[in-house]
Amino acid sequence: MYPTFHAKHRRLQTSLDGLLRQLENYSEQQLKAQPVPGAWSALQVMQHLMVAEKLSVLSIQRRIDKGMNFRKTNLQSWSREVLLAFSLRIPLKFKAPTAVADELFSADATFATVSAEWSAARNDLAEFLGKLPSELARKQIYRHPRGGWMSAVGMLDFFIVHFDRHCKQIERTLKLSL
Numbered sequence: 001m002y003p004t005f006h007a008k009h010r011r012l013q014t015s016l017d018g019l020l021r022q023l024e025n026y027s028e029q030q031l032k033a034q035p036v037p038g039a040w041s042a043l044q045v046m047q048h049l050m051v052a053e054k055l056s057v058l059s060i061q062r063r064i065d066k067g068m069n070f071r072k073t074n075l076q077s078w079s080r081e082v083l084l085a086f087s088l089r090i091p092l093k094f095k096a097p098t099a100v101a102d103e104l105f106s107a108d109a110t111f112a113t114v115s116a117e118w119s120a121a122r123n124d125l126a127e128f129l130g131k132l133p134s135e136l137a138r139k140q141i142y143r144h145p146r147g148g149w150m151s152a153v154g155m156l157d158f159f160i161v162h163f164d165r166h167c168k169q170i171e172r173t174l175k176l177s178l
Contacts, residue, residue, distance in 0.1 A: 035176035
């Protein structure tokens with residue numbers, strides 16, 4: 001695995017493990033409670049994060065399987081990565097892209113099922129990164145719905161910032177639900 005991928009995946013996995021350990025202490029009712037009507041529950045936020053990661057990897061894999069030619073990263077793609085990360089660090093609320101919105105969340109989901117599916121998705125991510133040819137590491141292979149084309153490194157950076165942002169949302173949601 002490309003060394004940068006390994007470090008970033010390890011950070012993602014450590015963060016996920018910590019979140020899951022923290023959330024084990026809550027009941028299903030607490031995890032499914034919406035703090036206000038229309039707001040996501042902690043479990044819905046987890047589903048959003050998991051689906052976003054899974055769909056991102058699937059979209060890259062489809063592009064690779066189609067034999068697409070990818071452009072090298074450049075100043076423009078790097079600046080999109082930076083702007084996307086910045087936008088996720090500021091306390092503005094954004095509407096989730098349709099592909100990862102709450103209409104897709106399973107009403108039957110439980111903490112155990114979401115945790116297991118997310119852990120499996122992270123294993124799939126590690127496998128995908130391990131097989132990704134090093135020449136694609138700095139190519140624009142990932143297309144974020146708002147951030148545009150970026151590298152796999154940029155995708156992993158997005159996953160990290162996105163995860164951190166929504167962990168704060170989960171904490172706020174659980175405080176309001178108690």
